Amino acid sequence: xxxxxxxxxxxxxxxxxxxxxxxxxxxxxxxxxxxxxxxxxxxxxxxxxxxxxxxxxxxxxxxxxxxxxx
Ligand SMILES: [Zn+2]
Numbered sequence: 001x002x003x004x005x006x007x008x009x010x011x012x013x014x015x016x017x018x019x020x021x022x023x024x025x026x027x028x029x030x031x032x033x034x035x036x037x038x039x040x041x042x043x044x045x046x047x048x049x050x051x052x053x054x055x056x057x058x059x060x061x062x063x064x065x066x067x068x069x070x
Pocket of ligand 1: 036037038039040041054055056057058059
């Protein structure tokens, strides 16, 4: 008879791989250099989840968690 704990362990690692792959993809997207649509500077970064702002002209935009709409 197989132990229940071993099957659970296998399931956990499979879930971990999927999550790690997803994370690296979103992280790369997050670290991409973006240009501010207002002043065209590269100081345009994500301020919080869903909020993107430019530190140069204080332009703020609502977007997705890891990407902007435009
Ligand atoms: Zn700007």
